[in-house]
Amino acid sequence: MSVRPASVGSFLRAAPPDRLPEVAAQHLRTWFPVDNVEVFLSDLTMSALWPVLDPEAAPGGSFAQRCFGSQQAVISGGAGEVLLPLTTWGDRLGVLRIQLSVGDAREHLTEFTAVADELALALRAADKDTDRYRQVVRRQRLTMAAELQWELLPGRSLGGERFRLAGQLEPAYAMYGDHYDWSVTDDRLTITVLNGDGDGIEAALLTTVAVNAMRNARRSGANIVEQAELASDAIYSRYGGNSHLATLLLEIDLTGGTVEAVDAGSPKALIAREGDIVPVSLEQQLPLGMFGDSRYETQKFQLDAGARLLVVSDGVHEAAPGGKPPYGDSALLSALRRTRLQPPTEAVGTVIRALRDYHEGTDPADDAVIICLDWLRRTA
Structure with missing residues (x-):
């Protein structure tokens, strides 16, 4: 009698990168009473789950959305x-659906969960x-600027024992220069x-220069002041002050909740706790690249255990379609209050959908970014 392999991981690692769903499906059909398998991946707007193994099938329904x-x-x-769920390091990719021919799925839940975890890691x-997989999640063609921005993103969510983090960009298929970045190392979480x-591909190229300059500094051990200064120098060297970049850099101490910030422009930070939403008061410094040899200073604020930190770009807080009051005046706070019981991965989508509704079908004048962080203060 054949012995069931301890893990599907070795088969996935040996498979061609484009055949991972088929390998996982074959493993499940061989060793379990499985009749049908489908892998669903979330589209760029995080609004629907699309099948990979049978691309002509319908998107994932209510059960798949509930799982996701x-x-x-x-x-x-x-x-x-x-x-x-197909998730790795907190980054939600999609959903694995397994249909048994006989028996109760709960009898094999531990083994099926292990397959889903291995598949998620391999897909990433x-x-x-x-x-x-990118062709599955794209439901229309991206602009060249959006192609550059999506290639630059770190992911759409990240999590651990001490925090939950998520970000979303709008419009997904035609963004310009707005962006976010993050990295966690030891007890420090950096968010930008x-x-x-500007707009179009020039705005995306400007952002590309800035993000890679900050990453270069960060990966060399530089603090957020040095990251801001290197990026500012790189932008000024390239554009001579004719283009610049408003940026908010944050470094969070995951053990104590202290946040160091370099506020170089228009992104806004807010803290939500127990129903209250309070803007973080920071003194703005010059945008990156406005002048040569710009120098920056850090400011500090504190997160309490269980606090939620939100950061929005000006495409969110300054959006004023059709002469309406800016979205950040009151509509943003209303949307944020509706997210109180949602995890960050759901909260960012709620705010973006509310922003779309605020535009009432008109095209936004600017792209938009929202970041949501829950600091849990748990130890590993």
């Missing part, structure tokens, strides 16, 4: 079907080596939100 939103296994079909690793100057 809750990040919990969902049993359906009289316990004959299970849906499992393979993303740079095949276009298959950028308001790009």
Whole structure:
């Protein structure tokens, strides 16, 4: 009698990068009473889940959306079907659906969860080596500027024992220069939100210069002041002060909740706790690249355990479609209050959808970024 392999991981690592769903499906059909398997991936707007194995099939329905939103296994079909989140390091990719021919899915839940975890990790690793999965999640063609921006993003969510983090960009298929970046190392979480100057591919190129300059400094061990100054010098050297970049750099101490900030422009930070939403008061310094040899200073503020930190670009807080009051005056606060019980991954989508509704079908004048961080203050 054949012995079931301990893990599907070795088979996924040996497979071509574009055939991972088929390898996982074959493993499940070989070793379990499985009749059907589908892999769903979330589109760029995080609004629908699209099938990979059968691209002509319908998008994932309510059970798949519930699994994706809750990040919990969902049993359906009289316990004959299970849906499992495809998530790695907090980054939500999609959902794995397994339909059994006989038996109760709960009997195999531990093994199915392990397959989903291995598949999620493999899909993320393979993303740079095949276009298959990107073609699934793109429901229309990206502009060249948007192509550059999506290639530059770190991911759409990140999590650990001490924090939950998510970000979203709008419009997904035609963004310009707004951007976010993050990195976690040891007890420090660095977050950057950028308001790009201009539009089209030139705005995306400006952001690309800034983000890579800050990453270069950060990866060399530089603090956020040095990151801001290197990026400012790089932009000024390239554009001579004719283009600049409003940026908010944050470094969060995950053990104590102290936040060091370099406020170089228009992104706004807010703290939400127990129903109250309070703007973070920071003294703005010059945008990056406005002058040669610009120098920056840090400011500090404190997060309490369980606090939520939100950062929005000017495409959110200054949006004023059709002569309406700026979205940040009151509508933003209303939208943020509706997210109180939602995890960051859902909260950013709620705010973006409310922003779309605020525009009432008109095209936004600027792209928009929202970042949401929950600091949990748990130790590893």
